[in-house]
Amino acid sequence: MTPGDILRIILAFFIPPLGVFTQVGATKPFWINLVLWLLSFGFLGLPVLGILWPVAFIHAIYIIITRK
DSSP: OOHHHHHHHHHHHHOHHHHHHHHHOSSHHHHHHHHHHHHHTTGGGOGGGGGHHHHHHHHHHHHHHHOO
């Protein structure tokens, strides 16, 4: 694990889509993570989906660690 990966993981803790974007750019995993993250904030009037923040964070960690 490189120092850049550690920085991305710290960034992903606060803003998961940004951590994914720095790893893979604006590709499919980024858009998936962005939708998960927006749903966690009650995007589209669905505040019960607040549990999706950990899902977005775990997805970001997975992408950061596995994509090189």
